[in-house]
Amino acid sequence: MAFIQVIPLWAMVRKDLQIFFSDRRAVIMSFAVPIAIASFFGSIFSGPSRTTEPAKISIIVVDQDQGTISKSITDGLQHDKNFKVTTTTLEQARDTVRRGRTAAAIVIPTGFGDAAGLALFSRREKPQLDVVFDPSRSTEVAMVRGILTQHVMEAVSKEMFAGPRGRQLVDETLNSVDSMPMPEDRKKLLRDMLGSVQSFYQQNQADPNAGSGGGLTMPYTVREEPMTAGSNIAYNGYAHSFAGMGIQFLLFAMANLGIEVLLERQRGLWKRLRSAPVSRVTLLAGKTLSGTIVALMTLWVSFGFAMIVFGVRIQGSLLGFIGVSVACALMAATFGLLVAALGNTPATARGVTTFAILIMVMLGGAWVPTFIFPAWLQQATLVVPPRWAVDGLDAMTWRGIGLSGAVGPVLALLGFAALFGTIAAARFRWEEA
Amino acid sequence: MLEIKHLRKSFGSLVAVDDVSFVVNAGQLVGLLGPNGAGKTTTVSMIAGLLTPDHGEVLVGGQRLAGDTDPAKRRIGLVPQDLALYDELTARDNLRFFGALYNLTGRALDEAIGAAMHLVELSDRIKDRVKTFSGGMKRRLNLAAGLLHDPDILLLDEPTVGVDPQSRNAIFDNLETLKRRGKALLYTTHYMEEAERLADRIVVIDHGKVVADDTVAGLQSRVAPVEDIGGVRANLETVFLTLTGRSLRD
Structure with missing residues (x-):
């Protein structure tokens, strides 16, 4: 029963x-x-809690270029809150990544800055930036790649629109427009644009306080709002x-x-x-x-x-x-x-x-x-x-x-x-x- | 008190028990003997309600035993061959649990525990955990657990396996006391001297069938003409071997 x-x-x-x-x-x-x-x-x-900083990704920068742009890129990465940056030689960088002590090494080769500057305005061959990474940390490497793009664009554009090396490169580019393999109407447009940039430089030289030295920056900012139980309640991963x-x-x-x-x-x-x-x-x-x-x-x-x-x-x-x-x-x-x-x-x-x-x-x-x-x-x-x-x-x-x-x-x-x-x-x- | 009628149980093609019938009266101890695999434990399991017979019936006080919760099961106590006790608990907690299965509570349960522990002479160890007990003490507690609810019928499946002579004799004394109190005892064992000492009747079972059901003297008289040597009667072991043969069993 x-x-x-x-x-x-x-x-x-x-x-x-x-x-x-x-x-x-x-x-x-x-x-x-x-x-x-x-x-x-x-x-x-x-x-991270509200009072502590997030864990930083450890990366290495190998600056073989030692130019204005490459130094600017390195400086930008060093001041990024997401990275802990060290600089060393290529051999040491490779060894450190192989041993898993760092997620990635960014190698800026000789001539990168000039080549990147020229490639910005013309169809010249784009220079290569090497990223040596630990394949077991692919998530971190994806983040490195994204943030690196931002810093390279900022450094190159800043130099090209405001720096002395940029002015030289604009002059060089203007002089070589005739030999570029592109239609005449396009060459004219490029000359006009580079001419405007030259005028921009001249105005900056006449009035240094005009505020021009920013280069390209991200055209937006992000406001992050974690959706937890309430606006004043932080996410608690222990739950x-x-x-x-x-x-x-x-x-x-x-x-x-x-x-x-x-x-x-x-x-x-x-x-x-x-x-x-x-x-x-x-x-x-x-x-x-x-x-x-x-x-x-x-x-x-x-x-x-x-x-x-x-x-x-x-x-x-x-x-x-x-x-x-x-x-x-x-x-x-x-x-x-x-x-x-x-x-x-x-x-x-x-x-x-x-x-x-x-x-x-x-x-x-x-x-x-x-x-x-x-x-x-x-x-x-x-x-x-x-x-x-x-x-x-x-x-x-x-x-x-x-x-x-x-x-x-x-x-x-x-x-x-x-x-x-x-x-x-x-x-x-x-x-x- | 306990009547077994034509019990049959098979496991697949193996017929473990085949048309087994016998009776155990009040105040009587019946020894159930048989070689390994003869069907003793299967028979006891069917009487205790652990197995459902394919055929036949178990009568307790004339009433047919039916179903898990049949109140008549309260009149049966089982002392399994295994030491069916919780080692982690004290003797008292073990008995409290087993008593509650028979709806014993409060004072009635405490009195039943006291009486059972007194009978098996373990009253002074009632608060000790079972894991601290010797093998003999566990055997006696195993017996006490089967007696808690004061059953009229006690099924004892090889209750002295692995105990020293002192504990075995203590268990024998307990069983004789129970017999005097009018309990009906069914006792399976491989030890012939135990059956010879305790049993009023012996049921010998082999290949699932009852091959003899008689008193010890009656069984001895069956084989006396062949085995009687020099005026000395054949012992129960000789009778057993005569009835069941000398071939080894699995």
Whole structure:
């Protein structure tokens, strides 16, 4: 008969909690390890605070040109807030990049400044700027490439429109227009433009305070606004990392609960349980309830630590946070039952579940945010419970979304719990030979 | 008290138990003997409700045992061959848990624990964790766990495996006490001297079938004409080997 018997049910829950707390070292480990790893990931993904500077990308500049433009480029890079710049020889630069001590080395070859200046106004061959980079740091190299373009354009245009070397190059270009392979009307236009630049130089010489020495600059500025719970609330990466690691470790804890059932079976304890007049529903409900309580404790202790130490706050709905947490814990507990139902031996179950959990939490965005995945994979991750758990906890903490943000994750997690529980009940081995 | 009628159980093509019937009366200890793989544990498992028979029935006090939550299961106590105890918990916490499975709570549970621990002479270790117990003490606690709810029938599956003579004798004394209290005991063992000492009747099972069901003296008389040498009666081991053969079993 499918009914729950209260006295055996609470006895099972109390017994499981007693066993959980009987090994103090294991208890400390099950709380301390997720906290330690989440703290580590949080420190990596938190980004800079409002009071600290962002981490700078280390680059090397090899200035073989030693001209006005190349020095201007080097100076611009050295004053950029994103870079930590050192200068050295080409050989040393190559060796340093090869050893992974710096992301990239920018090599400004001899004659680069003049060639770049001439190429700005004519169709002459563009000079080459070498970037030697560490292939394992491609993200940083992309950033280097973008910022480098800005500084080269600024340095070259500044010199070409305001500097003495620029004036010389404009004169040289004017003198060589006739020999350029282009139609006459285009040559005329180029002469007019360069003539205007010469006039510009002459006016600057007559009135040095006219304010002309800027060169080309970015025609816009960017105002960045992080979309967090509110305009005065900074993003706290620890909220995400504690959600992710919390889910990972409560899944591990519950898989262990399932393996404990297999061990209990090996030790003959399920013979005692099954010989008593206790319904199957009571036995499964007892395991689910004790698992849910342990999982909830694991998650809340982690978040409690994050709140006290790292200032993580529930910026959304407290009720929503509790709802998502309980749904997570229930899903994890039924996952444990699934392990107990499908596992043959504790050893094989441990290996398979470790693999399954790692895949699930990786796809669920517990390690790194899912936005770095390809679009198709981002959609595919909706079929793994940790994705919903992490999204739900993010929504209730740093995103500051109200109760409505918890509804979807809670329903999805309860759906997974129902699925796992149904499969576990159907496949559980009830006969004890 | 306990009546087994035509029990049959097969696992795939293997017939583990085939038409097994016997009776255990109140105040009686019946020894269930058989070689390895004969079907003893499968029979005990069906009586305890751990396995569902393909055919046949188990009657407790004349009532057919049916379903996981049949109240009649409360009249049966199981002492499994394994040390089915939680090592991490104290003896008291183990018994509190096993007692609660039979809806025992509060004072009734405390009294049941006290009585069971007194019987197996472990009262002074009640607050100790089971992992600190010796093998013999665990065996006695295993017995106590099966007695908590004061069952009328006790199923003992090789309850003395791996214990020293002192603990074994203590368990024998416990069983004789239970017999005097009117309990019906079904006892499986490989130790013939145990069956000879304790059993009022012996059921010998082989290849899943009952090959003999008699008192020790009755069994001895069956083989006496062949095995009786020099006026000394054949012991139970000789009888057993005569009934089940000398070929090795898996």
